[in-house]
Amino acid sequence: MLSLSAIPIIFLLQFTIFLASNTLNHASGAVIFQTKDGREQREFDYFKLALQWPGTICKSTRHCCSSNACCNRSGAFADFTIHGLWPDYNDGTWPACCNGKIFDEKEIRTLLDPLKKYWPSLSCSSPSTCHEKHGTCSYPVARDEYNYFLTTLNVYFKYNVTKVLNDAGYVPSNTEKYPLGGIISAIQNAFRATPSLECRKGAVKELHLCFYKDFKPRDCAETHSQNVIVSSRSSCPKYVSLPAYEPEARIFDFADSSGQYLSA
Helix, strand or coil: CCHHHHHHHHHHHEEEEEHCCHHHHHHHCCEEECCCCCCCEEECCEEEEEEECHHHHHHCCCCCCCCCCHHHCCCCCCEEEEEEEEEECCCCCCCCCCCCCCCCCHHHHHHHHHHHHHHHCCCCCCCCCHHHHHHHCCCCCCCCHHHHHHHHHHHHHHHCCHHHHCCCCCCCCCCCCHHHHHHHHHHHHHHCCCCEEEECCEEEEEEEEECCCCCCCECCCHCCCCCCHHHHHHHCCCCEEEECCCCCCCCEEEECCCCCCCCC
16 A cells, blocks of 8 residues: 555646646637526636645634534644635636536545545535535646646645745744745745735735646735735734644534535
8 A cells, every 4th residue: 555655646637637638628618507596607817726724723613513624633733724726816806606516525535535634624614515615616737626626735735835935034923023025935935836824813824836737836816916925914013923732622523524625
């Protein structure tokens, strides 16, 4: 049996094949989706990989259930985890629930172990939400449920934000404050693109990386101002923290025995 540490290498090889097979998908013009209620939505403009910082998110946990990794994590969270891969429009809006396809966990059964580790639920939300809301709008790049989740994992492995920040000296700490501009610059230097950040009470809550449809990095749409740090400063102070994860011990809902693992 392959170890989990070998999984990213295998996924990246699959990702290369996947991109090659989808090169022709983008030459035929925009795709129009029709939602369940009959509305039309055009094809998305770019992808946003939303990453969440467990040390910040878990501090606000108010309810525990069997699926909430903030409550039942056996080991320490030391990395950004996946919140979702979101198809977005350049005007700041996004398509959602683009067809009636229902989430089927059996379609991704071979991905369940890495999804549980790298895409854990930090709440008690439904695991289907991230596919039915966002994944169904990823067509024609990700054509089905399996490719949506596999693609997200591969982008996460290839553009390893945690490693970039650790190498630059930005590590989990409950005492240190780091310059927001320094964090943004470290990512710009590594990926040649500008991220956006969201904070909660001075702590980094989310970090977004943006990509063209061929998954080459691009600036996030909301950072297209002359001062690329402005959008991140709207919720983040000049100096921010990356708090270390502390397991939460709160009321556990034993009635919830679902195997949920994805953050919507």
